[in-house]
Amino acid sequence: MKFGTFVAALVVAVVAPSVTSFAGPDCRASRELLDLGHPLTVAREAVAKDHELRIVAMGSSSTQGYGTTSPQFAYPAQLKLHLEKAMPGVSVHVINKGIGGQDAEEMTERMKSDVQPAHAQLVIWQVGTNSAIRHTPLDLFSRKLRAGIDIGRSLGAEFILMNLQYVPAVVALPDEQDYAHVMAQVAKEKGAGLFNRLSIMKAWYNDGMPYSQFVYNDGLHLNDFGQKCIGKLLSQAILRTVKPSQLTGDPKAGN
Amino acid sequence: MPWRSVALSVPLSGRDLRLDFFRGLALWFIFLDHIPQNALSWVTVRNYGFSDATEIFVFISGYTAVIAYSRMMTREGWLRAASRIYRRVWQLYVAHILLFVFFTAQIAYFSFARNTTELIEEMQLMGLGTNPYRAIVEAVLLKFRPANLDVLPLYIVLLAVFPVVLPVLLRRPLAVLAASLGLYGAALHFGWNLPGYPEDKVWFFNPMAWQAIFYTGAVLAVLAPKLTWFDRWRWPLAVLAVLYLLLAGLVALSWHDTALSELIPDWLSRQIYPIDKTNLDILRFVHFVALAWLVRLAVPPDAAFLKWRFLTPIRRCGEHSLQIFCLGTFLSLTAEIVVAYFDDSIGSQVAVSVAGIAIMSLVAYGAAWFKGKPARREP
Numbered sequence: 211m212k213f214g215t216f217v218a219a220l221v222v223a224v225v226a227p228s229v230t231s232f233a234g235p236d237c238r239a240s241r242e243l244l245d246l247g248h249p250l251t252v253a254r255e256a257v258a259k260d261h262e263l264r265i266v267a268m269g270s271s272s273t274q275g276y277g278t279t280s281p282q283f284a285y286p287a288q289l290k291l292h293l294e295k296a297m298p299g300v301s302v303h304v305i306n307k308g309i310g311g312q313d314a315e316e317m318t319e320r321m322k323s324d325v326q327p328a329h330a331q332l333v334i335w336q337v338g339t340n341s342a343i344r345h346t347p348l349d350l351f352s353r354k355l356r357a358g359i360d361i362g363r364s365l366g367a368e369f370i371l372m373n374l375q376y377v378p379a380v381v382a383l384p385d386e387q388d389y390a391h392v393m394a395q396v397a398k399e400k401g402a403g404l405f406n407r408l409s410i411m412k413a414w415y416n417d418g419m420p421y422s423q424f425v426y427n428d429g430l431h432l433n434d435f436g437q438k439c440i441g442k443l444l445s446q447a448i449l450r451t452v453k454p455s456q457l458t459g460d461p462k463a464g465n
Numbered sequence: 466m467p468w469r470s471v472a473l474s475v476p477l478s479g480r481d482l483r484l485d486f487f488r489g490l491a492l493w494f495i496f497l498d499h500i501p502q503n504a505l506s507w508v509t510v511r512n513y514g515f516s517d518a519t520e521i522f523v524f525i526s527g528y529t530a531v532i533a534y535s536r537m538m539t540r541e542g543w544l545r546a547a548s549r550i551y552r553r554v555w556q557l558y559v560a561h562i563l564l565f566v567f568f569t570a571q572i573a574y575f576s577f578a579r580n581t582t583e584l585i586e587e588m589q590l591m592g593l594g595t596n597p598y599r600a601i602v603e604a605v606l607l608k609f610r611p612a613n614l615d616v617l618p619l620y621i622v623l624l625a626v627f628p629v630v631l632p633v634l635l636r637r638p639l640a641v642l643a644a645s646l647g648l649y650g651a652a653l654h655f656g657w658n659l660p661g662y663p664e665d666k667v668w669f670f671n672p673m674a675w676q677a678i679f680y681t682g683a684v685l686a687v688l689a690p691k692l693t694w695f696d697r698w699r700w701p702l703a704v705l706a707v708l709y710l711l712l713a714g715l716v717a718l719s720w721h722d723t724a725l726s727e728l729i730p731d732w733l734s735r736q737i738y739p740i741d742k743t744n745l746d747i748l749r750f751v752h753f754v755a756l757a758w759l760v761r762l763a764v765p766p767d768a769a770f771l772k773w774r775f776l777t778p779i780r781r782c783g784e785h786s787l788q789i790f791c792l793g794t795f796l797s798l799t800a801e802i803v804v805a806y807f808d809d810s811i812g813s814q815v816a817v818s819v820a821g822i823a824i825m826s827l828v829a830y831g832a833a834w835f836k837g838k839p840a841r842r843e844p
Binding site for chain 2: 287427430431
């Protein structure tokens with residue numbers, strides 16, 4: 211009797227406040243924010259001719275998936291899921307090369323050994339956050355980015371740079387926009403795509419989505435929702451340029 | 466043996482119900498928190514500050530390790546105590562490996578039964594798919610630990626080192642505390658951690674950082690009778706603790722409300738974030754200590770509510786912590802699968818949460834009945 215009342219009270223007390231948040235936030239981004247600014251010709255050709263797309267996800271902990279409850283929620287796995295769904299008959303490989311704590315310099319060092327055996331047409335390079343947190347000088351950061359892109363290019367891969375995440379630990383920095391700016395500049399000069407994660411996530415926040423919805427409680431990494439959503443939006447951005455027109459709307463085409 | 470006189474100061478009389486109660490509560494919290502996006506996990510501590518149930522569990526493990534083995538050492542010698550500790554380490558290891566097998570088998574079962582590609586994918590991604598034989602070797606070495614199977618390996622490592630520390634702990638507890646905090650600082654500063662699998666992974670709970678909370682518990686158990694010494698500052702410390710918890714609570718609540726997060730100034734955020742769980746961020750550590758201090762003041766060992774009948778299931782779970790921890794981890798995966806692949810709604814979240822806790826409690830009662838008396842406390 212007593213116990214029953216207690217449980218009932220508990221359930222009401224707990225469920226009532228969370229019902230509102232359960233309605234579920236939208237995973238969204240405006241069209242302009244999903245513009246990579248690059249035609250991804252190599253990837254498009256691989257999809258159209260060979261029905262194949264080989265992607266290396268180069269990055270640090272938010273590529274590795276730290277902060278998610280399962281590695282399948284990390285953005286590279288989600289990217290693969292969405293690309294496969296959108297392009298039946300195309301074999302999509304996403305190789306996760308995320309190593310926690312690394313910044314541009316360390317990733318440039320392993321760019322060759324990670325990209326070469328994968329025969330990747332596309333490298334998604336998630337970078338910038340650790341450099342900003344470690345206060346890597348901007349010119350060094352810029353140099354390493356260029357060097358890394360050159361290495362990947364020489365192996366036949368195109369690049370999409372994924373910039374910083376909009377989370378408390380990054381927002382509190384005085385100069386996170388400077389790092390994002392350098393990445394945009396390098397992408398433009400080197401002819402790489404740019405996935406503007408910082409602005410996309412900032413738009414979530416400005417739309418009233420609380421951090422708890424998309425950030426792990428360490429204030430730095432993305433949680434399940436954040437990672438899944440980034441994976442989904444990135445796939446949309448890539449599909450816009452890569453998906454051959456004959457595949458659009460017909461799930462059987464391309465087989 | 467010289468440590469005898471010291472060890473006698475360790476409380477011998479009666480079972481401290483608080484240990485069972487809060488350990489049981491931590492086990493319930495861990496279960497609820499392990500179900501992704503669980504509405505019921507709103508009740509758990511992690512939403513109201515920096516630390517969570519893991520700190521409670523590891524702290525009490527250190528505390529009970531002293532209670533369980535210090536007497537044995539003073540009466541029957543170090544060798545006997547050390548062998549008993551290693552018997553316990555072996556039990557933990559067996560439990561972990563069994564849990565690993567059941568955990569992965571459960572994923573495999575649902576993948577086959579429902580032909581769910583996501584689940585098969587999950588096994589691949591965990592590291593089982595590419596090279597299952599290698600994964601088994603790495604699991605035996607505790608390097609491969611799929612999601613949520615991180616706590617027992619930490620505990621195994623901590624307890625495996627414990628026999629070496631125990632004699633010193635009983636004679637010079639403060640020296641042990643200093644060494645423990647020193648190792649914690651060094652691990653943070655030099656970035657030490659143990660290697661994991663797949664390659665480039667490290668332990669989610671860095672043992673060299675998390676040992677700090679284990680030995681804080683152990684040292685406090687040794688010094689328990691002398692803790693009254695702190696009571697001269699009882700109220701100033703309580704005020705500091707409350708202020709810190711309020712600040713932590715405000716920060717934690719700000720994650721749920723954008724208007725509130727605007728109130729946290731950047732200079733403060735720069736000091737706070739990131740709040741690293743892997744390396745037991747100092748903010749988490751202090752948060753737990755503040756919480757423990759207030760609990761010590763608010764909940765004396767003879768607090769009436771500890772004996773309330775409708776709270777006995779919590780204590781029962783705490784008494785059989787190893788079994789209940791393993792069961793809870795297994796059930797949280799079941800709950801996750803039910804919610805994700807059968808019915809994704811608040812109703813099903815509440816249902817699986819309540820059902821899981823009911824099963825955990827039932828099994829704990831069963832274990833108590835089987836033993837015929839309250840369990841001997843093992844850490």
